Amino acid sequence: MLQKNLLEVRDLRVYFYSDEKRELKAVDGVSFSVGKGETLALVGESGCGKSVTSMAILRLVDSKGKITGGEVIFDGQNLLLLPESRMREIRGKDIAMIFQEPASALNPVYTIGEQILEAIMLHQKLSPSRAKEVALEMLRLVGIPEPEKRLNEYPHELSGGMKQRAMIAMALSCRPQLLIADEPTTSLDVTIQAQILELIRELQKKLGMALILITHDLGIVADMAERVVVMYAGKVVEEGNRFEIFKNPFHPYTVGLLRSIPRLDVERKKLDTIPGVVPEPSSFPVGCRFRGRCNFETGECVQEPPRTSLSNTHAVYCHHWEKVRDSNAEVLKECRAQ
Amino acid sequence: MKRETRRLLKKFFSNFSACLGFVLLVFFFIVAVGAPYIAPPKSARDPYMMPIVTWSSNPLPPSPEHPFGVAGKRDIFYGVVWGTRTAFRIGIIVTVVSTLIGLAVGSIAGYFGKLVDEILMRITDIFMAIPFLVAAIVLATILGAGLDKVIIALIVFSWMYSARLVRGNILQVKEEQFVMAARALGVSDFMIILRHVLPNSIFPVLIQASMRMGSLVITAAALSFLGIGAPQGYADWGALLNYARNWMMGSQGEALRYWYMTVFPGVAMVLFVLAWNLVGDALRDVFDPRLRM
Amino acid sequence: MVFYILRRLLFLPLALFGVSLLVFTMIGFLSPYQRLATFINNPERLKGENVDKLISQYGLDDPIFIQYLRWLKNVFRGNLGWSYVGKGPVFEVILERFPYTLELTIFSVIPIIFLGISLGVISALHHNRVVDHALRIFAVVGWSFPDFVFGLMVLMVFYSALGWFPPGNLSIWAETVVKSPVFRHITGMLTFDALLNGRLDIFWDALRHLLGPIFTLTYVELAFILRITRSSMLEVLQRDYVRTARAKGLSEKVVINKHARRNALIPVATVSGQTVVGLLAGTVIVETIFNRTGLGSFMALAAQQLDYASIMGGTLFFGLILILGNLCVDVSYAFIDPRVRLE
Numbered sequence: 001m002l003q004k005n006l007l008e009v010r011d012l013r014v015y016f017y018s019d020e021k022r023e024l025k026a027v028d029g030v031s032f033s034v035g036k037g038e039t040l041a042l043v044g045e046s047g048c049g050k051s052v053t054s055m056a057i058l059r060l061v062d063s064k065g066k067i068t069g070g071e072v073i074f075d076g077q078n079l080l081l082l083p084e085s086r087m088r089e090i091r092g093k094d095i096a097m098i099f100q101e102p103a104s105a106l107n108p109v110y111t112i113g114e115q116i117l118e119a120i121m122l123h124q125k126l127s128p129s130r131a132k133e134v135a136l137e138m139l140r141l142v143g144i145p146e147p148e149k150r151l152n153e154y155p156h157e158l159s160g161g162m163k164q165r166a167m168i169a170m171a172l173s174c175r176p177q178l179l180i181a182d183e184p185t186t187s188l189d190v191t192i193q194a195q196i197l198e199l200i201r202e203l204q205k206k207l208g209m210a211l212i213l214i215t216h217d218l219g220i221v222a223d224m225a226e227r228v229v230v231m232y233a234g235k236v237v238e239e240g241n242r243f244e245i246f247k248n249p250f251h252p253y254t255v256g257l258l259r260s261i262p263r264l265d266v267e268r269k270k271l272d273t274i275p276g277v278v279p280e281p282s283s284f285p286v287g288c289r290f291r292g293r294c295n296f297e298t299g300e301c302v303q304e305p306p307r308t309s310l311s312n313t314h315a316v317y318c319h320h321w322e323k324v325r326d327s328n329a330e331v332l333k334e335c336r337a338q
Numbered sequence: 339m340k341r342e343t344r345r346l347l348k349k350f351f352s353n354f355s356a357c358l359g360f361v362l363l364v365f366f367f368i369v370a371v372g373a374p375y376i377a378p379p380k381s382a383r384d385p386y387m388m389p390i391v392t393w394s395s396n397p398l399p400p401s402p403e404h405p406f407g408v409a410g411k412r413d414i415f416y417g418v419v420w421g422t423r424t425a426f427r428i429g430i431i432v433t434v435v436s437t438l439i440g441l442a443v444g445s446i447a448g449y450f451g452k453l454v455d456e457i458l459m460r461i462t463d464i465f466m467a468i469p470f471l472v473a474a475i476v477l478a479t480i481l482g483a484g485l486d487k488v489i490i491a492l493i494v495f496s497w498m499y500s501a502r503l504v505r506g507n508i509l510q511v512k513e514e515q516f517v518m519a520a521r522a523l524g525v526s527d528f529m530i531i532l533r534h535v536l537p538n539s540i541f542p543v544l545i546q547a548s549m550r551m552g553s554l555v556i557t558a559a560a561l562s563f564l565g566i567g568a569p570q571g572y573a574d575w576g577a578l579l580n581y582a583r584n585w586m587m588g589s590q591g592e593a594l595r596y597w598y599m600t601v602f603p604g605v606a607m608v609l610f611v612l613a614w615n616l617v618g619d620a621l622r623d624v625f626d627p628r629l630r631m
Numbered sequence: 632m633v634f635y636i637l638r639r640l641l642f643l644p645l646a647l648f649g650v651s652l653l654v655f656t657m658i659g660f661l662s663p664y665q666r667l668a669t670f671i672n673n674p675e676r677l678k679g680e681n682v683d684k685l686i687s688q689y690g691l692d693d694p695i696f697i698q699y700l701r702w703l704k705n706v707f708r709g710n711l712g713w714s715y716v717g718k719g720p721v722f723e724v725i726l727e728r729f730p731y732t733l734e735l736t737i738f739s740v741i742p743i744i745f746l747g748i749s750l751g752v753i754s755a756l757h758h759n760r761v762v763d764h765a766l767r768i769f770a771v772v773g774w775s776f777p778d779f780v781f782g783l784m785v786l787m788v789f790y791s792a793l794g795w796f797p798p799g800n801l802s803i804w805a806e807t808v809v810k811s812p813v814f815r816h817i818t819g820m821l822t823f824d825a826l827l828n829g830r831l832d833i834f835w836d837a838l839r840h841l842l843g844p845i846f847t848l849t850y851v852e853l854a855f856i857l858r859i860t861r862s863s864m865l866e867v868l869q870r871d872y873v874r875t876a877r878a879k880g881l882s883e884k885v886v887i888n889k890h891a892r893r894n895a896l897i898p899v900a901t902v903s904g905q906t907v908v909g910l911l912a913g914t915v916i917v918e919t920i921f922n923r924t925g926l927g928s929f930m931a932l933a934a935q936q937l938d939y940a941s942i943m944g945g946t947l948f949f950g951l952i953l954i955l956g957n958l959c960v961d962v963s964y965a966f967i968d969p970r971v972r973l974e
């Protein structure tokens with residue numbers, strides 16, 4: 001990749017401290033990078049630390065959690081070392097964020113207009129009337145009908161899809177270089193979901209911004225992402241571009257994730273699921289964290305799995321990635337034979 | 339269930355203020371039970387009547403004979419000790435009876451719904467439309483002197499809170515899945531309320547009752563402080579404080595001379611209420627985090 | 632918004648009707664002799680053998696609902712009987728004394744709301760740190776203090792010992808001025824009237840006499856608002872929209888003062904009706920302790936002297952104020968929370 005990276009996260013660690021003063025390593029040594037204008041998907045099961053990672057990029061981890069290590073390099077500067085006032089200038093202006101639940105992410109006591117204008121006036125230092133024009137333009141851009149009227153409405157007067165559009169308008173109103181979308185469509189129904197994703201993609205092209213898309217829906221990933229980072233229990237287990245991840249997954253967890261999506265083209269007797277659930281951060285196993293749920297587990301797995309680079313873009317963290325590769329080939333053969 | 343109980347108890351007692359409240363309550367309970375030994379009544383007549391110990395109406399400061407001093411010709415120590423009994427008696431009777439009434443009214447309203455609910459709830463509103471203390475004053479005055487009249491007045495105007503709580507719970511639980519399921523199986527509403535709803539609301543109701551205890555005792559004492567209800571000389575903290583009132587007024591310059599008249603019954607009263615509030619607070623934290631304030 | 636208020640106003644007569652019914656039911660417990668007192672406006676007529684005649688004349692042995700209607704008619708005419716304590720018709724006595732209580736309530740509500748909310752916010756922002764613990768102790772102790780105990784202690788310390796907050800309404804010199812014909816009575820509230828008359832010295836004197844009662848009521852009633860604000864603020868700070876506000880790059884001050892606090896006030900508004908109740912009840916005690924004129928001390932005195940007519944009239948009036956107070960609370964609620972407005 002020739003472009004210089006817009007954002008580089010290196011060895012990020014976020015620990016939570018519970019009431020009993022125990023350390024919960026919710027994010028433990030996560031690294032990835034995003035190029036200018038690129039779309040990166042962050043995938044993984046519920047609770048694997050996707051949201052915490054994205055909040056840590058903006059330094060908005062809540063007071064019980066602490067960023068205990070790593071670097072977040074954005075545009076050449078380490079965000080973790082900036083003073084809070086500089087950080088505030090970056091939030092909303094250079095890096096914006098959309099959240100999972102549009103219903104709860106908008107403040108119920110202020111109108112949509114007030115909430116959008118606030119960001120515009122803060123970062124662009126525009127007069128109120130000029131800021132209002134920008135807000136209207138944004139609302140039009142995200143396809144909200146009758147934007148003048150909507151501007152004066154409260155969140156509860158809008159439907160879920162409209163709320164998410166308003167949220168997107170708010171996030172994009174300052175033309176950020178990076179948009180972090182944390183499961184932007186999970187709470188919406190399927191048709192609206194497609195519309196919103198299409199909208200995000202369109203706007204991304206129009207504004208040339210980079211996108212970190214957090215989701216556990218691999219369908220969306222296949223649709224939108226150029227590169228994919230797979231997380232499990234607070235760690236990255238595999239990363240690569242879209243083709244590498246979907247065609248040649250080398251981590252048993254990635255394989256499991258892919259097998260658990262229903263497909264029409266390959267006939268399978270039953271849908272595979274990964275046995276068990278993501279362990280709580282308080283009971284992560286030592287070494288490879290996927291240990292208890294993995295078919296390939298051996299004694300070796302109590303060691304921290306090394307990073308293996310398979311290409312410029314593809315890397316996997318597993319002791320047994322070769323075995324996984326072979327088993328993939330076998331399954332493929334079986335399918336062909338049938 | 340046993341393990342759960344133990345866990346909750348542990349949670350309760352790991353809270354400092356809960357422990358403090360509990361210890362205070364135990365202390366007051368011991369005082370109330372041991373009143374005849376701590377402050378033995380002089381005559382065989384009603385021990386709740388504070389005996390007259392001097393002939394002058396001037397207050398006397400604490401002395402070995404009267405450790406808390408003398409107010410209104412009566413021994414403050416005796417009044418404080420026997421007043422503990424009065425406080426417990428009023429608090430417990432009023433709380434228990436009004437909670438039972440509230441349970442009944444709330445269940446009926448929630449169970450029948452519609453018109454019955456509407457009527458009962460409007461009646462509840464009306465009872466709440468007069469400040470508690472004012473309502474209690476009025477009814478106690480109308481009923482005439484006597485502690486029992488005070489108790490009745492307090493009950494009449496304090497059942498509404500449990501009623502509302504229970505009704506709310508019933509309406510809420512009625513919508514829940516397991517109730518729908520039970521209903522689909524043909525279980526009668528009455529059985530559903532008895533089996534599912536009431537057990538679910540019992541803890542909130544008890545917690546609320548324990549939190550109400552403080553304000554009840556305050557109101558009861560306020561009545562005797564105003565000289566309404568309990569007869570002259572009845573052992574009650576409010577009545578003792580009433581004696582203090584007149585001496586506070588005319589005594590500018592004689593700073594703090596009559597401090598003991600206010601401080602002993604006042605401190606007893608504050609600690610008693612504090613104990614209930616702390617315990618109620620902690621119970622709520624432990625059993626029903628939703629009610630937390 | 633207008634509709635919302637109108638709808639609330641429509642409920643007002645209904646609520647008042649209910650309260651009147653309740654009050655009359657309580658009157659029903661009285662004997663006809665005692666009941667007679669609740670609507671005879673002229674004490675001269677209550678002498679001697681007249682009474683029996685009056686009982687049958689006023690139909691006090693009639694069926695109860697007829698009596699109720701008759702009583703209600705009297706109430707509507709403003710005829711609530713004769714007050715021995717106030718030495719005048721109950722209705723007039725109440726109207727004359729109410730401004731004093733209103734004044735005390737107004738002066739207490741301001742610090743209660745203001746301090747309660749700001750201390751609650753401070754407590755929440757210092758969650759589980761020293762300030763928070765200190766404020767919680769402060770609140771729970773205040774909450775446990777009966778107003779008469781705290782009032783007596785205030786009197787003991789600030790009047791007996793320090794001579795700062797004198798009891799009563801006014802000093803004697805000021806009393807003479809106020810009673811003189813040159814002093815115009817406009818609102819009936821001493822501080823405001825003093826200002827309107829341009830008498831700063833009297834204003835100051837009246838305020839000085841108010842301080843003890845205000846101080847007492849504030850401390851005792853503050854705890855409730857403080858606790859509610861604290862917990863609601865704690866909850867709101869966890870909400871997604873607060874995170875959104877931070878993600879916009881707003882400063883912490885704006886996030887808290889604008890986005891969090893406004894939402895945290897919604898539950899505070901819903902319970903502030905209870906504060907009004909507490910304050911009104913509090914005036915009964917506090918006015919008595921501090922020897923003040925007012926509706927509260929009037930009620931206490933009437934109860935002590937078994938002045939039934941005054942008690943009943945006063946209760947009805949308290950009910951009315953409370954219902955109006957709750958209406959104000961509902962309206963303020965609608966101002967804070969747009970979701971209510973449109974229902």
Ligand SMILES: Nc1ncnc2c1ncn2[C@@H]1O[C@H](COP(=O)(O)OP(=O)(O)OP(=O)(O)O)[C@@H](O)[C@H]1O
Nearest residue numbers: 016026045046047048049050051052053062064281
């Ligand atoms: N405020 C917090 N306090 C304590 N632990 C937290 C907190 N926030 C997150 N965690 C822990 O961090 C882990 C990762 O949470 P995170 O929200 O990042 O998951 P996620 O991958 O976004 O899941 P989902 O798909 O459900 O959104 C969780 O196991 C959770 O227990």
Ligand SMILES: [Mg+2]
Nearest residue numbers: 050051052182
């Ligand atoms: Mg998440």
